[in-house]
Amino acid sequence: MNKKVLAIYFSQSGQLGEIIDHFTAPLIEAGVSVEKVRVNLKENYPFPWTANGFFSVMPNCVLDVPAELAPFELKERKYDLVILGYQAWFLSPSIPFNSLMHDAKLTGILNNTPVITITGARNMWLNAFVRVKKLIHATGAKIVGNVALVDTHPNPVSFVTIFHWMLHGKKDRYLNIFPPPGVQQTDIEHTNVFGQHVLNHLNENSWDTLQQQLDADGAVKLNYNLMVIESVAGKIFRFWAKMIAKKKNRLPWIKLFKYYLVIAFFVGAPIILTIDAIFFKLFSPRRISAKKQYYLNLN
Numbered sequence: 001m002n003k004k005v006l007a008i009y010f011s012q013s014g015q016l017g018e019i020i021d022h023f024t025a026p027l028i029e030a031g032v033s034v035e036k037v038r039v040n041l042k043e044n045y046p047f048p049w050t051a052n053g054f055f056s057v058m059p060n061c062v063l064d065v066p067a068e069l070a071p072f073e074l075k076e077r078k079y080d081l082v083i084l085g086y087q088a089w090f091l092s093p094s095i096p097f098n099s100l101m102h103d104a105k106l107t108g109i110l111n112n113t114p115v116i117t118i119t120g121a122r123n124m125w126l127n128a129f130v131r132v133k134k135l136i137h138a139t140g141a142k143i144v145g146n147v148a149l150v151d152t153h154p155n156p157v158s159f160v161t162i163f164h165w166m167l168h169g170k171k172d173r174y175l176n177i178f179p180p181p182g183v184q185q186t187d188i189e190h191t192n193v194f195g196q197h198v199l200n201h202l203n204e205n206s207w208d209t210l211q212q213q214l215d216a217d218g219a220v221k222l223n224y225n226l227m228v229i230e231s232v233a234g235k236i237f238r239f240w241a242k243m244i245a246k247k248k249n250r251l252p253w254i255k256l257f258k259y260y261l262v263i264a265f266f267v268g269a270p271i272i273l274t275i276d277a278i279f280f281k282l283f284s285p286r287r288i289s290a291k292k293q294y295y296l297n298l299n
């Protein structure tokens with residue numbers, strides 16, 4: 001019988017859509033029925049963002065506050081595989097993805113279904129992934145594979161270029177000096193290779209070794225320094241989000257958070273990494289490997 005696959009995602013710029021297209025191409029070529037659904041919020045955030053608009057979504061991202069989705073349809077009531085595309089916003093599942101995971105139309109079909117997660121992030125997706133896993137497990141689905149694409153340029157470079165992209169709407173070279181923002185085109189196209197592995201496992205109806213094969217082809221690369229920054233930043237974002245959520249007039253606090261983030265990024269993060277390198281990195285390999293597992297485990 002013809003296998004049925006659902007690939008469902010939100011994408012603001014279209015980047016995640018392009019990733020999904022390349023990822024699912026081998027399935028489609030092999031005749032698998034792939035239903036691609038791009039969801040939207042009822043009231044989408046404008047793209048490009050204004051700076052205040054961009055930062056104003058932080059509390060609701062971090063505190064998991066869903067928004068209303070525009071209506072969407074699914075053709076089937078059961079799929080052989082569901083591919084869930086998500087993006088990290090402020091180290092959290094994006095509001096559109098979180099909203100999707102609260103929609104009964106999707107959660108109703110996920111029970112007992114193999115799920116593959118795929119993201120196109122700047123470079124900090126680990127905290128978001130931990131929460132994405134919880135949302136998926138709550139539906140009774142089983143995660144069988146994970147692909148995480150990132151901008152592989154140095155952290156300060158991608159920090160600058162993502163703001164150029166988000167605030168101007170163009171995925172082009174800032175000042176003609178910086179590299180293009182976002183996930184590199186070659187990496188987007190390389191997801192084709194991951195899709196081929198998925199096809200083999202879908203045909204065999206066995207998922208046990210999929211992640212091993214995806215990893216061998218570079219589907220997930222964990223950067224130790226970014227993991228350290230993320231685990232500290234996640235807690236600090238939570239503090240800010242809770243504090244701002246209580247304010248009647250959020251805007252001045254959002255602006256303060258914006259300046260805080262720039263200082264934390266360029267001053268705080270190097271200090272955290274230096275402390276970590278002196279006191280932890282060399283002396284606690286077991287703790288580090290447990291932390292990596294915590295972030296990367298599928299179930």
Ligand SMILES: Cc1cc2nc3c(=O)[nH]c(=O)nc-3n(C[C@H](O)[C@H](O)[C@H](O)COP(=O)(O)O)c2cc1C
Nearest residue numbers: 011012013015016088089090091120121122123124
């Ligand atoms: C509000 C907002 C916050 C973001 N925060 C993060 C983040 O914490 N970590 C990260 O790696 N990328 C972050 N990004 C980048 C997104 O994960 C994603 O790469 C980018 O928005 C393109 O996705 P798209 O396909 O929806 O256009 C953020 C983007 C937005 C719009």
